[in-house]
């Protein structure tokens with residue numbers, strides 16, 4: 001894959017190309033990983049005017065791109081990339097402009113060992129917004145997946161592991177968030193599990209697909225529980241299709257509209273007073289954490305919260 005202009009529309013790869021890439025990846029016992037830049041690996045902000053109150057991130061560098069920007073590196077970004085490189089052929093897939101992407105990649109991967117020329121970015125700021133896709137150059141959806149802070153940037157059918165957005169430049173400065181940002185090590189753990197499961201199945205003579213492997217691993221997290229929601233859905237809003245419901249179902253949970261016999265968990269919006277005897281109540285972060293870790297978080301760590309003032 002070359003440095004591709006107007007990213008998503010440029011690719012005219014064929015099924016043949018996807019097959020060839022797939023065969024090459026399998027022969028090398030690797031998979032393909034498309035990684036977003038902004039708010040996934042880095043956070044960029046224009047250089048502040050003198051006197052602007054802006055928090056200073058720990059690690060940042062400057063790029064010139066239309067105007068001078070400061071780009072903060074997400075904690076553990078270099079470790080994340082180095083750890084995954086043996087398992088995944090990595091490429092950058094960004095809605096950002098190609099000149100900016102080049103600057104950021106030069107900082108993250110100065111020798112070109114990690115990304116090579118596998119960059120998918122936009123040529124012009126006013127190029128039409130297109131959805132990102134797992135393109136034939138990546139071997140197709142059976143061997144490729146993506147990491148992004150936004151699921152809605154991707155075409156339906158792509159396997160995307162989401163990561164909490166990384167924002168290093170709160171303006172005005174906010175108090176530091178408690179605890180270190182471990183989002184990348186969380187997603188690395190999931191990617192290791194996907195890789196191990198994919199090649200475990202391949203070694204058994206199966207013809208595995210990343211999308212199926214991810215769906216199965218994800219579904220183990222909350223299998224066997226039944227969730228109702230309190231204050232999360234708008235009045236009159238139906239359960240079906242709601243993003244939290246979709247998320248819970250992907251994690252293997254059943255979701256129901258009303259609290260009935262069999263409900264094990266009540267996911268409660270901040271400030272909502274509803275509780276039911278015998279049903280564990282948790283806040284929405286419990287569900288977010290399950291989605292980020294593909295595990296069953298300890299409910300005791302996520303009690304319902306009063307309305308934040």
Ligand SMILES: [Mg+2]
Pocket residue numbers: 036037038039040148149150
């Ligand atoms: Mg992003």
